Amino acid sequence: MKRYYETEEKTKKAFLVNILGGDDDSGRELRGLVESLGAQIAGHEIISVRERKAKFGIGSGKAEELAEMAKAVEADCMVFDWNPSPSQQRNWEALSGLPVIDRQELIIRIFAERASTKEAALQVKLAELSYSLPRLTHKYIDLSRQRGGRYGTKGSGETLLETDRRQIEKRIDALKKELKQVVKNRQVQRKRRAQTGVPVCAIVGYTNAGKSSLLNALTGSKVLVEDKLFATLDPATRQFQPAPGMTALLTDTVGFIRNLPHSLINAFRSTLEEASLADLLIHVVDASDPQAAALCKTTIAVLGELGAGEVPAVIVLNKIDRLPAAPPDEDAPDDVPEDAPAGEPAEELFRDALRISVTKGIGLDALKARIAEMLLESGRQKR
Numbered sequence: 001m002k003r004y005y006e007t008e009e010k011t012k013k014a015f016l017v018n019i020l021g022g023d024d025d026s027g028r029e030l031r032g033l034v035e036s037l038g039a040q041i042a043g044h045e046i047i048s049v050r051e052r053k054a055k056f057g058i059g060s061g062k063a064e065e066l067a068e069m070a071k072a073v074e075a076d077c078m079v080f081d082w083n084p085s086p087s088q089q090r091n092w093e094a095l096s097g098l099p100v101i102d103r104q105e106l107i108i109r110i111f112a113e114r115a116s117t118k119e120a121a122l123q124v125k126l127a128e129l130s131y132s133l134p135r136l137t138h139k140y141i142d143l144s145r146q147r148g149g150r151y152g153t154k155g156s157g158e159t160l161l162e163t164d165r166r167q168i169e170k171r172i173d174a175l176k177k178e179l180k181q182v183v184k185n186r187q188v189q190r191k192r193r194a195q196t197g198v199p200v201c202a203i204v205g206y207t208n209a210g211k212s213s214l215l216n217a218l219t220g221s222k223v224l225v226e227d228k229l230f231a232t233l234d235p236a237t238r239q240f241q242p243a244p245g246m247t248a249l250l251t252d253t254v255g256f257i258r259n260l261p262h263s264l265i266n267a268f269r270s271t272l273e274e275a276s277l278a279d280l281l282i283h284v285v286d287a288s289d290p291q292a293a294a295l296c297k298t299t300i301a302v303l304g305e306l307g308a309g310e311v312p313a314v315i316v317l318n319k320i321d322r323l324p325a326a327p328p329d330e331d332a333p334d335d336v337p338e339d340a341p342a343g344e345p346a347e348e349l350f351r352d353a354l355r356i357s358v359t360k361g362i363g364l365d366a367l368k369a370r371i372a373e374m375l376l377e378s379g380r381q382k383r
Contacts, residue, residue, distance in 0.1 A: 125175055
């Protein structure tokens with residue numbers, strides 16, 4: 001079945017709209033998501049909304065202004081960093097004459113492009129169908145005005161809508177059953193790993209923080225690495241030695257992101273469970289990101305939701321080679337920890353963090369030593 005949001009041509013130019021005061025005021029994350037799909041950003045507006053309106057989610061005057069701006073830059077679509085209701089999305093498309101993509105659909109599109117294993121493909125398809133189900137109505141709105149049947153009790157569009165709805169619901173049920181079997185197989189694999197007594201370390205963190213690069217650096221593997229959001233979705237597990245005579249398994253998990261759609265959280269729960277079942281979490285943070293502390297806290301919050309909040313963790317500040325060389329400040333306080341990333345206040349969050357650069361090979365030996373130390377303290381590894 002053709003995806004609801006698919007068009008004949010791949011979108012080339014997108015007009016982006018952020019709401020000021022949201023989780024991502026600068027809009028950097030939205031731009032990164034759009035660029036991950038290979039789309040060109042034709043324009044980007046950050047607006048202030050005092051009161052949400054029913055028709056467009058914002059005032060009609062501002063909506064008309066944004067629609068005109070999108071047309072002026074010859075955009076192929078409008079992309080919002082919030083999730084309008086299906087009726088609001090229909091109103092926006094009628095006003096602008098352009099396809100309207102919300103944050104949820106944008107992330108689903110990225111996941112659909114990246115999924116390569118059977119489990120990931122099933123999870124994405126389930127999320128796609130769950131997203132499209134409440135948005136079927138406006139596809140048949142014109143047909144439903146035509147009265148059909150001998151007594152005129154139903155429009156032909158309504159009948160077609162009900163047929164498609166039933167087909168999607170059946171497909172969703174079938175996918176859930178298939179995923180249950182895949183999850184069972186994964187649980188069997190986990191049980192076998194547990195029986196070997198080999199501890200498991202899970203690499204977690206915000207998307208594009210360098211998790212896959214770290215896996216490759218520590219294990220010598222060649223997992224796909226790209227400088228884009230959600231470059232890979234499928235978890236990879238490799239064996240490595242954090243210290244001589246010590247063996248552990250290292251698992252790369254899908255990256256986190258603000259406001260990840262609940263349908264995708266639920267769909268990828270079995271994948272993200274790698275974090276909750278691990279013996280140690282290696283929390284990778286992009287130290288060069290001005291919002292490093294905020295992104296770190298977002299990941300910690302998501303880990304808590306997944307039941308991994310109590311798992312021992314080491315925070316790793318990656319990409320320190322990208323930090324600007326700050327001149328010495330004679331007035332700087334003496335208690336600033338050297339591990340604090342540039343641009344962030346000296347706070348407890350990064351006080352015990354390790355500073356590394358995967359690309360330059362800086363700090364990797366210290367990281368392996370910390371991993372070995374924490375595994376020994378937990379009793380999951382014996383020499």
